[in-house]
Amino acid sequence: MNVTILDRLLQIGELFQHDMARAFAGTGLTSARVRVLWVLQHSGPMTQQALASALEVSPRNVTGLVDALEASGHVHRAPHPNDRRAVLVELSATAEQTMAQMQRDHAALSATLLDAVDPGERAAVERGVAAIADRLAVLVAEAREAES
Amino acid sequence: MNVTILDRLLQIGELFQHDMARAFAGTGLTSARVRVLWVLQHSGPMTQQALASALEVSPRNVTGLVDALEASGHVHRAPHPNDRRAVLVELSATAEQTMAQMQRDHAALSATLLDAVDPGERAAVERGVAAIADRLAVLVAEAREAES
DNA sequence: TTCATACCATGAAGGTACTACATCATTACC
DNA sequence: GGTAATGATGTAGTACCTTCATGGTATGAA
Numbered sequence: 001m002n003v004t005i006l007d008r009l010l011q012i013g014e015l016f017q018h019d020m021a022r023a024f025a026g027t028g029l030t031s032a033r034v035r036v037l038w039v040l041q042h043s044g045p046m047t048q049q050a051l052a053s054a055l056e057v058s059p060r061n062v063t064g065l066v067d068a069l070e071a072s073g074h075v076h077r078a079p080h081p082n083d084r085r086a087v088l089v090e091l092s093a094t095a096e097q098t099m100a101q102m103q104r105d106h107a108a109l110s111a112t113l114l115d116a117v118d119p120g121e122r123a124a125v126e127r128g129v130a131a132i133a134d135r136l137a138v139l140v141a142e143a144r145e146a147e148s
Numbered sequence: 149m150n151v152t153i154l155d156r157l158l159q160i161g162e163l164f165q166h167d168m169a170r171a172f173a174g175t176g177l178t179s180a181r182v183r184v185l186w187v188l189q190h191s192g193p194m195t196q197q198a199l200a201s202a203l204e205v206s207p208r209n210v211t212g213l214v215d216a217l218e219a220s221g222h223v224h225r226a227p228h229p230n231d232r233r234a235v236l237v238e239l240s241a242t243a244e245q246t247m248a249q250m251q252r253d254h255a256a257l258s259a260t261l262l263d264a265v266d267p268g269e270r271a272a273v274e275r276g277v278a279a280i281a282d283r284l285a286v287l288v289a290e291a292r293e294a295e296s
Numbered sequence: 297t298t299c300a301t302a303c304c305a306t307g308a309a310g311g312t313a314c315t316a317c318a319t320c321a322t323t324a325c326c
Numbered sequence: 327g328g329t330a331a332t333g334a335t336g337t338a339g340t341a342c343c344t345t346c347a348t349g350g351t352a353t354g355a356a
Contacts, residue, residue, distance in 0.1 A: 005274050006164075006258035008281045013161020015281070016154075018204070019288045022295070032313060049333060056166070061314055063335055068312090085322045085333040109287075110154035116283035117276040124269040125276030126153050132273075133156045133163070135264035139257075140167045147170070180342060197304060209343055211306055216341090233304040233351045303352075308345105315340075323332075 009132070028072045034102075036065050037074060037091065041099040045090035047080060074098075157280070176220045182250075184213050185222060185239065189247040193238035195228060222246075 020031050029037075039054045040046070048066060052059040066089050069075040074095040080086035091099065117125050168179050177185075187202045188194070196214060200207040214237055217223040222243040228234035239247065265273050 003278075004255060004258035005262055005277055006254065008274075008277045009157065009160050010164060011281050012157050012277075012284055013165070015284050015288050016158060017161070019291060022292065030312065047333075057313085058315060059334070060316085060336095064313080080333090083323070083333080085320095087334075106154065107152060110152035112287070113280045113283055114153055116279040118272075118279075121272040121276055124266075124272045125280075126156075128265040128269055128273030129153055129156045129160075129277065131264040131266075132261045133159050135261055136160055136163050139260070140163050143167060144170065178341065195304075205342085206344060207305070208307095208345080212342080228304095231304080231352070235305075297356100299354100299356080301353080301355100304350085305348105307348075309347105311342105311344075313340105313342085315338100317337085319334105319336075321333085323330100325330080326328095 005132075028068075029074075033065055033069055033074070036062070036069060036089075037095055037099050038102075040075065040089065040091050041096070041103070045078070045088045047083075047086040048089060049086070051089060069095075153280075176216075177222075181213055181217055181222070184210075184217060184237075185243055185247050186250075188223065188237065188239050189244070189251070193226070193236045195231075195234040196237060197234070199237060217243075 017031065020034070024030060024034065035055060036051065039051060043054070046054075048062045049059055051066075052062045055062070066075060066077065070077060073092055075089050075091055077087040077089060080088050114122055114126075165179065168182070172178060172182065183203060184199065187199060191198075191202070194202075196210045197207055199214075200210045203210070214223060214225065218225060221240055223237050223239055225235040225237060228236050262270055262274075
């Protein structure tokens, strides 16, 4: 049984995820919570509804994640200026620094991984992976539509 | 903020995983249970201990997964011929067919994805992705060792 | 042969990530 | 100004995972 490129791609995802979980063990952070922080870092303060659709999870689930992140001091809830039903979730100052560092680590890891590729083929590999990701996104979107 | 190749690779993993979950919704199968079946398909009947180390989860967790798979008729527990403590978990006939089909689908998807890559660059992309996966595996192994 | 030790599976208890449904307050619209 | 949509959350439940404790079985040394 040959190892397909898809096997390799999935192996990368699993390795990364597993390693993230290990790295955060004992810090109170988990991968789901880091995803929340990641979105907030990229897009700024937002309501839990917006967070839910950005993360593609139920709003109810976001409430729990924000509860945990608020208890550990990574985010805080502020009243929404125009809508008293909603809350704005925003990063704390320390979380902002943590996430900036994480982003640097992420970029460094990406560079290290690309370093394992033959220099003459790096551009082709980057293009190819992007093409595969785009194709898969299309396939998934089609499958999702076909069911609804 | 540029999109790195690591972002793309992780996007692929997430898309795939999300789509798997959607595809199995309502069948009684989940991604963790499919992973069990996948290992059994590749390596044949084995004890729950072996399954636990192959999946890198606790033996206790395997008990629950096998319980569910046994209840849904995908596997059955057989006594181990040489060790009355252990059980051998093996695929049912129908699960064997299901997994064979899944493997064909998997290969077809891999081919479809590779089809999105420029034909002249496919070999380079396959090599590059494999190199990245291997490098990441080494990095993760090192990090794991550094902590223990 | 027997006794200590290691090992396999599982019970008990608990944490996190998710879901659907119901509820309450607030907003938006006719 | 009343009705309908919307934002957050309570309740209840499932799946996946953990550690610790227990009972049965295997193994190797005294």
